Amino acid sequence: MISEVALDSLLLQSLGHQIVERALSLGASDAEVVAIEGEEFHVKVRLGQVEQLVESGSRGIGLRVFCAAKDGQRTASTSTSDFSEEGITRLISGAVELSKITGADPFAGLPEREDFGSLPVDDLALYFDDVNHIAPTERIDLARRCEAASLGYDTRIQNTSGADCEVSTSHRVIVNSRGFSGEYRRSYCGFSVSPIAHDTTGGMQRDYWYSSARTAQLLEEPEAIGRIAAQRALRRLGARRVPTQQCSVVFPAEVARGLLSNLLSAADGDAVYRNASMFAGKLGEQVAGENITMVDDGTMVFDRELPNGSTIRVGGFGTSPFDGDGLRTRRTVVIERGVLKEYLLNTYTGRKLNMPSNAKASRGISSAPGIGGGNYFLQPGELTHDEIVSDVKSGLYVLSTMGFGVNLVTGDYSQGVSGLWIENGELTHAVEEITIAGNLKDMFRNVAAIGNDLEFRGSGAVPTVRIEGMTIAGS
Secondary structure, X not given: OOOOXXXXXXXXXXXXXXXXXXXHHOOOOEEEEEEEEEEEEEEXXXXXXXXXXXXXXXXXXXXXXXXXXXXXXXXXXXXXXXXXXXXXXXXXXXXXXXXXXXXXXXXXOOOOHXXXXXXXXXXXXXXXXXXXXXXHHHHHHXXXXXXXXXXXXXXXXXXXXXXXXXXXXXXXXXXXXXXXXXXXXXXXXXXXXXXXXXXXXXXXXXXXXXXEXXXXXXXXXXXXXXXXXXXXXXXXXXXXXXXXXXXXXXEOHHHHHHHHHHHHHHOEHHHHHOOXXXXXXXXXXXXXXXXXXXXXXXXXXXXXXXXXXXXXXXXXXXXXXXXXXXXXXXXXXXXXXXXXXXXXXXXXXXXXXXXXXXXXEEOOOOOOOEEOOOEEEEOOOOEOHHHHHHOOOEEEEEEEEEOOOEOOOOOEEEEEEEEEEEEOOEEEEEEEEEEEEEEHHHHOOOEEEEEOOOOOOOOEEOOOEEEEEEEEEOO
């Protein structure tokens, strides 16, 4: 009988090997197990009172099996959170039986044995136990301090959408029948606040800011985060529309990150082989301006400075020792000086396109691997944020976008936005109820300036960018 208590690393790997062997004994030609355990704490505070508090643990195990067929591999996936003997037996028998009735796929199958690999886990600094030592009362206090700082910043801020604090850890194991066995742990902690600013006419605007890290040592002061969030909300007050026109548009780092991520979405191998991407068939061609170099790197480790002046090494939020297929993660230059160099590929999409995988497989427990990168970034330029803005005679500074008006097949782009108007190089008044439009193919060729303010606050980072000639639909 398999114990229902939390499993340590050796037991989890041992269970994975047992499941693989049992699947093979029932007729599978190959099998792969992914097991995940995690703990999460989340608290939401509003106006100083705890509105929501969740503390939970989760675990699950997924099995993918393959059965050889004349014209390829039949495959099926099952998953469960029931680690009892009965639950594991259902998991295995269900996957094997399902695989016998699925259609054969000539591209399905595990990677070749020589392709598997892992970076040294200890070198990646993905897990810090100190996040578990933040007491629950301290976690609640972090959210309260953050919210109090935003409320106390200005009398025009009298309410908030709340402040959150989250702490989580996870443990992932992959075992397969071709000799690969790997595991790693991750840790996370962070907090945020969303203040609401009021003007004299009764208008309201909200914004947010946050701090997040793998280790509690790198969390910013909650008071500083609260003040920044307040400033961001206040600058939105008094928003009005502007006339329809074509002009320069500045995307600050936190907004540019989402815009430039469309380059990677278009380079997704799954979309490419389905002909659902504007980059299909464009490998080796110029798809953006020569100042655009986009990199996806699942190996990044940073040296971060602590408040006492010492430094600590910490892995990026998108860093991992191996991908969802069990291949060693790597650095991939997707676009170099505007030329599309590589698609993002896992083993399956690589076979579809007759290319080798570049270790971009993303794997949960309930389905086959998809595409998911590591840490992505746009190569920074030399201009400061302020220099980019000061060079605009008349234009828009985007604070946020709304809607889903991005077509990665045609490149058509249309988003509702709010922001600030730039006049003679100065941020003047707030703007809302407008739409910006263009085509990504043209937009990425018309990036006139790239900032030097590259900062990883998540798994993606893009500095401030300015695009010329975009259409603004307003009054």
